Amino acid sequence: MPIWKRNLWVCWFGMFVTGVGMSQIAPVLPLYIRHLGVDNTALIAQLSGIAFGSTFIISAIFSPIWGHAADKFGRKPMLLRASLGMAVVVGCMGFAPNVYVLIGLRLLQGVITGYSTACTTLIATQTDKEHAGWALGTLSTANIAGSLLGPMIGGFIEENLGMQNVFFITGLLMLISFLTTLLFVKESFHRQDKRVLSIKETWRSVPEKSLTITLFVTFFILTVALYSVEPIVTVYIAQLSHNTSHIALLAGMAFSAAGLANIIAAPRLGKLSDKIGPQKVMLIALLVAGFIFIPQAFVNNAWQFMGLRFLLGLAMGGLSPSVNILIKKITPDAITGRVFGFTMSAGYLGVFGGSVLGGQVAGWFGTKYVFIVTSVLLLINAVWVYFKVFRKLNVQEAA
Template sequence: MAKEKNYALVFIYITILIDIIGIGIVAPVLPTLILKLSKGDLSATTQYIGWFISIYAFIQFIFAPILGSLSDRYGRRPLLLWSLLGLGIDYIILAMAPNLIWLFVGRIIAGVMGSSMTTATAYVADISTPEKKSQNFGMISAVAGLGLIIGPVIGGVLGQYGERIPFYAAAGLSIINFMYGVFVLPESLKKSKRRPFSWKTANPIGAMKSIKKEILAPSLIFAFVFIALAGHAMQSTWNVYGIEKFNWKADMIGYSLGFFGVLMVISQGLLIGLFINKLGQKKSIMICLLIYCVSLFLFSLINQSWMAFVVIIPYALGGMATPILQSLISSKVPDNKQGLLQGGLSSIGSITAVFGPLLMTNIFAYFTSGHAPFIFSGAPFVLASVLATIGSVFVYAALKNEKS
């Protein structure tokens, strides 16, 4: 039994790794592919990228809780395999897309099928002993960080041979993972522990309403929203910013994202513990938020490629503010409401992932077009710095209220 569980854990970690690698592989070449299919300029392409990201987030917002509830009813294995096969088909559709319509069809399919990360996390919870659960969940973060390093670099290298090649590579990885799962992966959820499917529990809006009743520090929730929105400047416009500002190709985009991934693993896997042990959560989050706000603003001012790599360093350090904020919010909620809280935060994060990319890509498109009073491709990062500053004020207010 223990050996079977180890095989299952290895498969789950491989699943998560392939998921993140697949996302990372296509990231460096996506702007180029959309630019070719749209037959427009970079400003128009950026707006399409915003819709491309937002549609995926919206579909995920709707379907992730539904698929999660289905996995509680029918088991993790069928839902996980279904997701992996679906993602493989999605990448093939994206690779062969003759126009933008098919590109968006592929993204919708990915949103519907993309429950593999959620189901994989539930699978780990099913098969982990209480004393191993924290360690196994920690491995999920470590493996995801590794994928964030490997994926963009592979995508950048493959993208030099054609903007569609990375999509085929991602499809191959997903289908291989599906085949491996068919023969190796056991079911983790016993029939005695399954529950009937209910639309009430498969409802993201319900979780968001419930979190409003339970949270004891609403200022921290407002901070979470503003800081999450600020993060979409990097997530949604970094690729096109590099193309417009530095004339980057797929390889340089991939290297920059891979470098960021390395720093994220170091900062959130190692340094965050040192920060908190030395300074405590409250001082740590305020210092990290200050670094985060300043680094976002610095991104708007850089004019050389090497500067981008330099500023990524404090940006990654400032990014430690997000997990610290989540920990602070968690400390305000009773133990028996933690699941509700995490579901609510996930739903809020999904909503910001719908509107954040549209906001940032449209700002970029406007300030790189002929309609703006001046050309300023760094505008999304200025806006992000302002949003993060507002979020910091909410955090400061919440911490100050605790003292008084």
């Protein structure tokens, strides 16, 4: 097996577990905060929001820093640092004596992230051009699937094994990821730029600035689209379902439908982008995803909603790989880690922004309007991608 392919599968497992580790706390957080001694319902809601959202905000700040470190010291050291750090910090959450220690550990979790950035940079720089789309498409499924399935996994562990075991089991999986990375990931790293570039100097080194900004915004929007629905899925399922005894299960299945479809579609659409161009796959996927959100607002039962979520996952499977392929294509190897770090920052901000957007739109206008607003965002982004990415790259390829 080629080295890049073995590294790909080790990174896939690590990114999946990291995605689970970042999101598994969502369904158990209010219960755990109550377990830690907070009884006021309003205060529990406020502290839950702070504990969940703060991790992603801090991750957005530190992701470019760890991307820079990956370019300077190598990608494997960053993988080892992030996986071992996550294992220790997430495991310690199970021993938190009060909610303030828990929030502190969530903040620390945001600081030590960087596993996904280092993985993406490693695979992007090791994989040959003919297989880049398939490799990055496969890799992208790990983080998205882990993030979407994390709440269901966390809820299942909490219900069957207890709240603290959510953290212990996730920490153990991250420790396994650390060991597999240590033993099986191979990297022959040669630092290409001996100088320490500032953010301003790094930005000057980016040859396609307008295109790069468009890709950052697109990654932000697609992450917003994935997570705008997260705060209202359970409520929406309850509105659609007449059987109230299985709402949690149906909500988990709705989350899983998109994640499963993404796992199926992303490697295939990544491979397709190697053949016809990532800009074409990106534009089509944006349009399809934008239109699929609209009927979700008008379904009559939970099963129709799940079916549309599955179709959405298929379309979304073409977006993240296309962004990563284009960034690899237009970015010099010496600053690839830093640029992928900024991409991940856009994604983390999208998780936070999507959750806030979904909750606010649902609160002010109703749950159905979350799907309409998200559809409009994706379709506007598709128009922008058409003029700034699709047409530009097609002209360059024709020349």
